[in-house]
Amino acid sequence: MVAELVAEVRVEEPEPSAVERWNPLARIIFRYGFVVLGVGMAGVLVFHSLLRSLQVPESTVETMSKWTSLHPLTEWVGEHVFDTKVQWLFAGSSDTQANWISTFTLLLVAVPVTVVWSLLDRGRPNYARLYGWFRLTLRFALVSALLMYGMIKVLPSQMAFSLERLVEPFGDMSPMAVLWSSTAASEPYEIALGTAEIVAALLLILPITAGLGAVLSVIVCLQVFLLNLTYDVPVKLLALQLLVYALVLAAPDIIRIVRALTVGAVSPRTPEPLVTTPRARRILVWGQVIAGVWLLITTVMEGHDAWQLYGNGRPHSPLYGIWNVTEQTSNGQPVAAADRFRRLIFDLPQAVTAQRPDDSLQDLPAVIDTERGTVTITKDLDHVWKLATLNYQQPQPDQLILDGQFSGRPVRLVLSRVDLDSFRQLSRGFHWTQPAPYLR
Numbered sequence: 001m002v003a004e005l006v007a008e009v010r011v012e013e014p015e016p017s018a019v020e021r022w023n024p025l026a027r028i029i030f031r032y033g034f035v036v037l038g039v040g041m042a043g044v045l046v047f048h049s050l051l052r053s054l055q056v057p058e059s060t061v062e063t064m065s066k067w068t069s070l071h072p073l074t075e076w077v078g079e080h081v082f083d084t085k086v087q088w089l090f091a092g093s094s095d096t097q098a099n100w101i102s103t104f105t106l107l108l109v110a111v112p113v114t115v116v117w118s119l120l121d122r123g124r125p126n127y128a129r130l131y132g133w134f135r136l137t138l139r140f141a142l143v144s145a146l147l148m149y150g151m152i153k154v155l156p157s158q159m160a161f162s163l164e165r166l167v168e169p170f171g172d173m174s175p176m177a178v179l180w181s182s183t184a185a186s187e188p189y190e191i192a193l194g195t196a197e198i199v200a201a202l203l204l205i206l207p208i209t210a211g212l213g214a215v216l217s218v219i220v221c222l223q224v225f226l227l228n229l230t231y232d233v234p235v236k237l238l239a240l241q242l243l244v245y246a247l248v249l250a251a252p253d254i255i256r257i258v259r260a261l262t263v264g265a266v267s268p269r270t271p272e273p274l275v276t277t278p279r280a281r282r283i284l285v286w287g288q289v290i291a292g293v294w295l296l297i298t299t300v301m302e303g304h305d306a307w308q309l310y311g312n313g314r315p316h317s318p319l320y321g322i323w324n325v326t327e328q329t330s331n332g333q334p335v336a337a338a339d340r341f342r343r344l345i346f347d348l349p350q351a352v353t354a355q356r357p358d359d360s361l362q363d364l365p366a367v368i369d370t371e372r373g374t375v376t377i378t379k380d381l382d383h384v385w386k387l388a389t390l391n392y393q394q395p396q397p398d399q400l401i402l403d404g405q406f407s408g409r410p411v412r413l414v415l416s417r418v419d420l421d422s423f424r425q426l427s428r429g430f431h432w433t434q435p436a437p438y439l440r
Contacts, residue, residue, distance in 0.1 A: 002178035021125040030127050031117050031136075035110040037248070038134045041241050042141035044068045049144035053298035064091050069102040070109065077105045094238035103237065132274040136288075138245040139204045142217055144295055145242055146201035151303030153194025157311025159183040163322055163347040166423050169359050179231040179296075185425055187312065191409060193297075196220050205292030207285065211269075214249035215257075220244045299336050310348075318370050319392070323400055323415035344415060375402060 022030070047068065051061050066088055078086035079103045086098045093099075122319065152158040165173075175358040183190050200220050203213025221243040228236045252269060260266050275281055307313040328340035338357055345353040345361075352366040352375070367376040367383055375392050379385040390404035390411075398417040405411070421427040426438065431438075 020128070022127070023121060027127065028114065028118055028122070030131065032110055032131065034127075034134050035113050035117075037241075038137050038170075038245065040106040040110065042137045042245060043240075045141040047145060049141075049148075049295065050336070051145055052302070053295060062088075062106055069098065071104050073109065074098065074102045074105045074251040077101055077108070090260065093234035094235040095236050099237055105323070118169075135249060136274065139210055139214075140288075140291065140295075141240060142214075142221075142245050142249070143201045143204050143292060144299075145238075146197040146204075146217065146220065147295055147299040148302070150194040150197030150201060151299045152306055152311070153190050154198060155303045155307035155311060155313070156184070156187055156190050156314075157303070157306040157309075160311045160314070161187075163320075164345050164353050164355075164361055166420075166425065167322060167343060167345070167355060167359075168361055172359065175231040179227060179233065180361055202296070205288055205320060207288070210249070211253040214246055215253055217246035218243070218250045265285055314390050315349055315353075317349050318368050319346040319375075319400065321346060322418040322420070324418060326416050327414035327415055328411070329408075332410065341413070343418075344413075350381075374404075377406075 015156055031115070048061065048065065051064065077084045078084050078097075081104075082101060084101075086095065086101055087096075088098050089096050159180045161184045162181070165177075165184075168177075170178070178393070183193070196216070197220050200213050200216040203209040203216060205213075221239065225236070225239040225243045227233065228239045233239075256266050256269060275284055323344045323346070325341045328335040340357070341354050342357050342359070343355040345355065346368075347353065349368065350365060352364050354362045354364060356362070360404060364387065365378045365383060367378070367379050368374075369376070375388075375390045376383065376386060377388040377390070379387050388404065388406040388411075390402040390406070390413075393401045393403075395401065400415040400417070402411075402413040428438065
């Protein structure tokens with residue numbers, strides 16, 4: 001099937017006498033856009049995707065990220081233009097101070113680059129071939145991003161189900177937590193979102209289907225961008241960049257669709273002439289196929305690892321469940337309900353979440369030893385600073401007794417497991433027929 005699609009790719013080379021001369025302003029705009037979008041943004045994204053797919057160490061990727069963010073110049077701009085010291089953070093957010101200042105720096109740097117380029121290359125009539133390579137770079141930047149974000153939804157790990165969301169008051173959740181928990185509450189919906197992103201990415205790989213993929217990418221990226229804006233998700237800058245890539249790629253096809261609907265039949269669109277010979281064109285198309293398959297395979301592997309590590313396929317705690325604290329003593333004396341833990345939540349194997357009487361939640365690193373029957377709660381992920389060492393017993397499946405030392409004091413907690421089916425979010429299920437909306 002792929003071979004048939006590749007064989008259908010044809011590029012009509014313009015006659016030398018019919019070379020189109022671009023408007024001078026169009027040439028200047030293209031040069032600036034090529035520097036900003038093609039080299040500074042999409043090219044960097046493709047480069048980072050290749051590093052990630054080749055299993056380059058994270059520390060090396062972070063170092064390269066600083067340099068591709070115009071590291072020294074960005075810090076100078078931060079200090080002299082914004083009067084702030086740039087802090088380089090890599091914590092899953094594209095909306096860091098460093099990223100915003102780096103983007104501003106790129107926009108500034110592109111101005112003199114465009115001026116010099118325009119002076120040195122003012123006689124060139126157009127950039128038809130470079131425009132084709134520019135679009136190819138945008139395509140594969142979108143492919144890499146959509147495959148990554150799509151895969152962590154199809155194998156749910158981006159929005160993973162968490163027990164603590166069942167007991168956390170809705171009003172205490174951040175807007176992002178509301179979006180994450182509501183999406184995680186419906187795994188089929190999350191998978192559908194990811195499938196749309198993956199389909200758009202796969203369509204973008206081959207030139208013959210790239211137009212359809214670009215139009216679908218606009219829809220997908222616009223939804224993501226709006227959600228990031230309205231739910232304060234810290235990936236707004238990256239989402240905006242992806243939306244711009246999709247709009248640039250889809251613009252010719254959207255214009256053709258509008259013309260077809262308003263004027264009538266339109267002539268086929270001639271692909272950009274990236275190379276000159278049939279052999280080179282076949283090699284280029286097969287190169288795109290191989291690159292797309294490589295990104296797909298490596299993304300599936302990354303997505304599967306994330307799904308098993310912290311997604312919905314992750315292992316559960318040996319004491320998995322939400323446990324109400326029915327009795328708590330300290331130094332042999334009962335602790336008043338207003339001062340004791342309200343609940344303990346065991347979800348991840350390496351953590352425990354404590355809920356206080358005011359419904360606030362605190363995540364604590366923990367080690368559960370099933371052979372010794374102990375729960376060790378620490379202050380750090382390396383489990384060096386111990387906060388509590390507790391022995392546990394389960395006289396009954398729904399009863400848990402913790403006995404030991406907590407902050408240097410003898411404690412005893414008696415807990416009862418909450419039936420998860422008591423939460424309507426889990427027990428309501430799906431109904432084809434219902435007399436009225438069920439909003440309780």
